[in-house]
Amino acid sequence: MSDAEYVSIWMRPERPARGPKPAYSRAQITEAAIRIADTEGLEAATMRRIAAEIGAGAMSLYRYVPSRDDLIALVADRLMGEIDVEGMPSGDWRADLTRYANEVRAMWLRHPWIATVHRSLPGLGPNQLRLIERVMGTLDAHVPIDENLGLMAILTGYVEGTVREEVSAAEELRRSGLSESEWMARSSPRVRQLLESGEYPIFTKIVMEARRPHLSRDEQFRYGLERVLDCIAAALPSTAGPESENPPNP
Amino acid sequence: MSDAEYVSIWMRPERPARGPKPAYSRAQITEAAIRIADTEGLEAATMRRIAAEIGAGAMSLYRYVPSRDDLIALVADRLMGEIDVEGMPSGDWRADLTRYANEVRAMWLRHPWIATVHRSLPGLGPNQLRLIERVMGTLDAHVPIDENLGLMAILTGYVEGTVREEVSAAEELRRSGLSESEWMARSSPRVRQLLESGEYPIFTKIVMEARRPHLSRDEQFRYGLERVLDCIAAALPSTAGPESENPPNP
DNA sequence: CTCCACTGGGTACGTCGTACGCGGTTATGC
């Protein structure tokens, strides 16, 4: 629909110039939404609930934000702001990317509900942009931009993919409103059925491993991350840093 | 809530034994939901809309499915069924994983809205389980299960991460109801602002690259996939297959 | 002082998932 008034949230100024002083702010609203989402899940962060959280009427929020979707975009970018990439690129790309990966994971674990917001393609928010500049900047000196994008896709794919899996169990649990033991009691009949059928040997191994894991989640993550970084190292020309001996690529 | 009647959708039989013959079926309902989602997006697949699609009353669906969430779980597993992993493991793990990756990507491109459903941790649906057995089976002969899980996390993370990005632009577009040119016209002011500010050199490079890409999306995907497979190869013991020491290149 | 662009917010509408219960239909126990 050609809605002539449409402007991206990132271009829309917080408030027009004239008129009385506003009682609230985008930052305050965003913060309230995050606070609610952290404790009750993102689906509990309704417009009415957020407004109540800051002591406003529901419709007042629309003076600050055009729609709930735009508010979620603000929230997502605010979360990106929690990822500390200060001082990047430092010159040591491997250290930079390791720090970045751990920061992203930590943020996701703090705000598991982030898994339920489907990113709008180029975030284009200030924090998202800052991340792009800092993080992709670490490889920018070594590879052309298209290859940089390809390698970053591997890294962020790994990080988000694994942490998404870590987090979705906890989310599922919270959504269902069950305690962990209740949840186990409910899913275990299905698991037991599958184990006893004998048709799923690999799944059986996975369950056994999950019951007595060799590595903690942190260690698992770090192990995979090292693999991914090795993979990136192999794709870099040999001038690329302290530890690199592999042949370069076209 | 200790809702004593809860049973997982995968354990709940389609219909009880007694009573008159049912007019519809889970498969039919699932199919209708997918048909609607394919043409109008997942959010258009409401219970009423799905019921109308098969000529039923809205509430009739609840005779077949306990809730919309469970229906979505059915839909997701049905989509997994589109991923052809017949004949895996074949003995050539690299060929198997390449095929798997391409199948997953093709499925996502056929059903972009799949990006908006957040997976419940262990799908435990029949097709999901079949995938686990076949795909993880390809590395099972070479590595212990915990390492297999780690390597798979890298592969699926890469595949889902990249295709999610490919797809979310199209989804964003469809959701907004805009034509591509309208969408460009609306986001370009922000992009132009960013380019002209001069503060985002990397972002600028990305935009330039996007305007005249060196590689097609398919080629980008295949390039990254080869890198990931190299990475997996490096983690495998040397007994692991036909081509296991030197990575070939395009 | 007047004006009016702005404020916060109450009311109301359309849509969603779905609880509940109805009259009709059918497989089962006698």
Next chain:
DNA sequence: GCATAACCGCGTACGACGTACCCAGTGGAG
């Protein structure tokens, strides 16, 4: 063959959602 209970499809209704619209009040610009 027949009563009965189990199951059918589905109409109605409820509470919650996002948000369009409208209003009375406010405070800076002229």
